[in-house]
Amino acid sequence: MAVSVHDESAIKALLSELGEKPFRYAQISQAVYKDAVPDIDSITTISKELREKLKPEVFFFTLKLRSEETSDNGQTTKFLFETHDGKLIESVIMRHLSGRNTLCVSCQAGCPMGCSFCATGKLGLFRNLTFAEILEQFDFVAKRLAKEDRKIRNVVFMGMGEPFLNYENLKTAIDVLCNQKKYDISNRRVTVSTCGIVPGIDRFAVDFPQTSLAISLHAPNDETRKSIMPVENTYPLSDLMAALDRYVEKTNKRVFYEYIMISGVTDHPRFAPELAELLRGRLAHVNFIPYNPGEGIMGNGMLPTSKLLIKKFQDALEKADVPSTVRHTMGDDIDAACGQLAMKEKGESLATESGKSISSAFSKKAE
Numbered sequence: 001m002a003v004s005v006h007d008e009s010a011i012k013a014l015l016s017e018l019g020e021k022p023f024r025y026a027q028i029s030q031a032v033y034k035d036a037v038p039d040i041d042s043i044t045t046i047s048k049e050l051r052e053k054l055k056p057e058v059f060f061f062t063l064k065l066r067s068e069e070t071s072d073n074g075q076t077t078k079f080l081f082e083t084h085d086g087k088l089i090e091s092v093i094m095r096h097l098s099g100r101n102t103l104c105v106s107c108q109a110g111c112p113m114g115c116s117f118c119a120t121g122k123l124g125l126f127r128n129l130t131f132a133e134i135l136e137q138f139d140f141v142a143k144r145l146a147k148e149d150r151k152i153r154n155v156v157f158m159g160m161g162e163p164f165l166n167y168e169n170l171k172t173a174i175d176v177l178c179n180q181k182k183y184d185i186s187n188r189r190v191t192v193s194t195c196g197i198v199p200g201i202d203r204f205a206v207d208f209p210q211t212s213l214a215i216s217l218h219a220p221n222d223e224t225r226k227s228i229m230p231v232e233n234t235y236p237l238s239d240l241m242a243a244l245d246r247y248v249e250k251t252n253k254r255v256f257y258e259y260i261m262i263s264g265v266t267d268h269p270r271f272a273p274e275l276a277e278l279l280r281g282r283l284a285h286v287n288f289i290p291y292n293p294g295e296g297i298m299g300n301g302m303l304p305t306s307k308l309l310i311k312k313f314q315d316a317l318e319k320a321d322v323p324s325t326v327r328h329t330m331g332d333d334i335d336a337a338c339g340q341l342a343m344k345e346k347g348e349s350l351a352t353e354s355g356k357s358i359s360s361a362f363s364k365k366a367e
């Protein structure tokens with residue numbers, strides 16, 4: 001069976017089987033990651049004979065670009081890819097005015113977590129992505145941006161899926177992204193976002209103490225969180241906050257809390273002081289995200305909160321010495337919120353094709 005060019009141990013084993021010296025891997029790695037070659041034929045630092053032997057054994061790219069859309073202001077492009085087995089996944093590049101470029105990648109096809117405000121949650125889970133499929137998203141967009149004379153500076157695991165339910169592939173993908181001899185992205189510029197899988201947070205603190213962690217908090221109390229995020233049934237807020245305290249103790253890193261502002265759901269005036277009290281004294285930064293209803297494709301009747309009310313939340317946090325920002329919504333005109341493009345392409349029928357339920361996903365949660 002052919003192996004991905006990103007599978008270092010498999011390529012090394014293959015080279016050894018072919019009787020090649022170990023330094024051949026360094027030549028291949030240099031060509032793939034530093035010279036950005038598109039295929040084996042382009043690795044001219046190894047012999048033609050070896051290239052011919054490797055060609056049927058090693059693949060570069062399995063994802064097919066199904067569609068792409070760029071926002072009217074040209075800042076955001078959303079790519080919809082199809083996997084070899086017909087699953088749809090999304091990646092989004094955000095070209096910030098400051099010049100930095102942030103890539104948002106997916107780690108699962110669909111998602112089993114069922115958050116009520118999220119288009120991906122409506123799809124259900126199809127399967128975990130392999131580390132190669134995660135890296136192919138990066139590789140494709142990096143090559144595309146190179147044509148614009150731009151580089152990806154930040155990578156966020158905030159696309160489709162719950163990263164900590166696909167921990168091993170996430171880990172390998174981050175290792176390749178941050179390897180200085182490979183893509184050489186700074187660990188600090190990689191952010192993994194979880195809805196609150198406690199064992200995953202504990203493991204992440206040990207494996208990636210330099211990598212940033214974002215938490216989809218979205219509510220300051222159990223009751224409201226439970227009403228929009230089924231994860232709360234398995235990992236209640238008290239367990240989540242205890243895990244985050246352990247994380248901060250171990251890494252001394254600030255945790256980014258994502259808080260989606262949905263009118264009448266997460267923005268009750270009493271939630272502002274409640275959120276401030278929850279985070280007071282904690283190493284935290286809150287990102288308020290105005291809800292993106294996605295041209296009604298969600299069908300949940302949810303609407304974004306007014307700017308004025310978001311400001312009241314920010315004021316309450318400021319009084320508690322908790323810094324916050326309001327995320328600039330990029331790409332509203334192209335359904336850039338996670339899962340919206342796939343949802344639009346396939347329609348609601350996808351949800352019924354999903355073979356996994358939330359409970360089955362938890363049974364294989366990261367330990």
Ligand code: SF4
Nearest residue numbers: 111113115118121161
């Ligand atoms: S918000 Fe994240 S965890 Fe929740 S359903 Fe969407 S992709 Fe899954």
